[in-house]
Amino acid sequence: MKNNMELNKARAIYYNLFANFFVFLGDNSQYFNLLNLLETIKKAPLDDDSLKAVSNILSKLDLTSNQALMHEYDELFHNPQTKNIRTTASFYDEQVESGKKRVQMLEFIAKTALRRDEKKYHEYEDSIGFILGFMAELIELSNNGQKEYDNTIHCIFAQILNEFIDEFAKSVYEHEKADIYKNLMVILHSFIEFERLYLEVSKPKPKEDLKPKDNLSDEERARRERNKALKALGPKQSCSDGSCGV
Structure with a gap:
């Protein structure tokens, strides 16, 4: 793990x-802190985009x-009249x-001294915000000398965040109500690409679409496959000459 305090602060x-x-x-x-962070990043952006x-x-x-921000957030993640975007790593997995x-x-x-404040934060631990x-x-904490967390940082990025962040960002970017968050995904994309280089983590391979489960038993599925194959052969032959199997 690289030891660059200024880079880690960024x-x-x-x-x-x-x-x-x-x-x-x-x-x-x-909210005012969010505005300050945006101004800070504006002074030294990752790229022109x-x-x-x-x-x-x-x-x-x-x-x-923060009314405009909250309104768009609700449109993306809570409005029953639009396609709600899921926010947990488990859902995308x-x-x-x-x-x-x-x-x-x-x-x-559990490997850290940090814990979720359940009174203030109600989302699951694998939600994007958490x-x-x-x-x-x-x-x-690592920048303050607790280097034992460097491995945990790397593992969370590689095993959790990296695995679903592209799909999540795509869902947000393409949402019909996205405006502020659409621009945010542009920044997020550049940052994630930087993190992959910095942490030496490869972009995950595209996932295959999960096929809906048919809830059939293996025996029933096999029976249907046999029937399908028989139908493809056409009309049954006469067995009077003994040429057909039973």
Whole structure:
């Protein structure tokens, strides 16, 4: 793991920024911190696309109220009249909530002194907001000398975040109601590509579409396959000459 304090400070800023777009604690100071983080990134963006996206986001946000941000968030993740975007790693891994990826996250959390504040944060531990915020805190702890967390940071990125972040970002970017968050995904894309290089983690291979389960037993499925094959052969031959099997 590379030991670059200034670079790690910048990584923590990005993780904090993204987390603040997905975790809302009802505190106005959090929103003002989000605006400050955007201004900080605008001064030293990862690339030209990120600079344009940051500028677009700042132009759409009210400097005194998070109402516009909250409205779009609800449109993307809670509005029953639009396609809701799922936010957990388990869903993108198994099409279920609270699956194996949540168990993995709980195991990683258990290796640290950090814990989810259940009174303030109600989402699962493998939700995008929690993962991003957790990564920011671990990087800050590492920068403060707790290098034992470097391996945990690498593992969470490689085994959890990296596995579903592209699919999640694509869902947000392509959503009909996405505007602020569409620009955010541009910044996120550049940052994730940077993280893959920095942590030496490869982009995952595209997943095959999960086929709907038919709930048939193996015996019934085999019977249907045999019938299908027989029908493909055409009309049955006469068995009077003994040429057909039973």
